[in-house]
Ligand SMILES: Nc1ncnc2c1ncn2[C@@H]1O[C@H](COP(=O)(O)OP(=O)(O)O)[C@@H](O)[C@H]1O
């Protein structure tokens with residue numbers, strides 16, 4: 001099963017959600033492949049424990065545009081059973097190069113990930129903060145979409161455009177794309193707005209919002225500097241426990 005984690009808004013918790021749910025599912029005993037599709041490469045640095053991809057490392061851009069096999073591009077991470085196709089800044093150029101490719105340019109990542117199914121029960125793609133051709137490639141490659149939504153004013157802003165994009169992708173390129181769920185992130189129980197936003201999003205998207213709500217937690221902001229998902233960095237903090245629970249929802253939604 002291939003999951004895209006997308007929302008064109010930046011800073012809503014896409015990367016945090018991707019690496020933590022992927023790490024939890026790996027800890028549950030499954031082989032998981034994490035595909036970093038954002039030129040900022042936060043998912044890459046978030047699972048390598050302070051290492052970086054070497055100068056010869058093949059990246060998501062190479063896999064998508066140059067047909068480099070997954071077996072050559074993947075690397076191990078600090079999480080057992082979790083492998084990574086890394087991103088580097090060259091993905092920014094890939095977005096431009098994709099525009100210049102003709103027919104079939106939306107399906108390149110899908111083709112590149114075809115061979116992953118034999119080895120990885122779960123594949124997670126961390127998308128960039130835009131609805132560009134890289135995100136479209138992720139939506140075309142995916143069976144499921146997870147949308148992190150930050151608990152703040154204007155949370156709904158942009159979601160209708162994302163849903164339109166999902167509809168277009170379904171109509172033209174990938175009829176089997178299903179929304180796994182919207183995951184509310186950075187919830188602060190001390191503020192009234194956090195609860196209001198959750199209710200508002202649940203009203204707008206009935207049945208689509210995960211029961212689990214991820215709280216705002218300082219341990220999440222610390223873990224990237226150690227190159228570890230928070231579920232490893234501090235497995236018992238509130239956010240880590242929420243991601244454990246969210247990963248079980250993801251697995252049970254199928
Ligand atoms: N539950 C949380 N509690 C506190 N900080 C968080 C939480 N989730 C994400 N963050 C922080 O918010 C910022 C944006 O998160 P990130 O996952 O990088 O979002 P995106 O990938 O959508 O841009 C990061 O600095 C991250 O550490």
Ligand SMILES: [Mg+2]
Pocket residue numbers: 014015016038042127
């Ligand atoms: Mg990100």
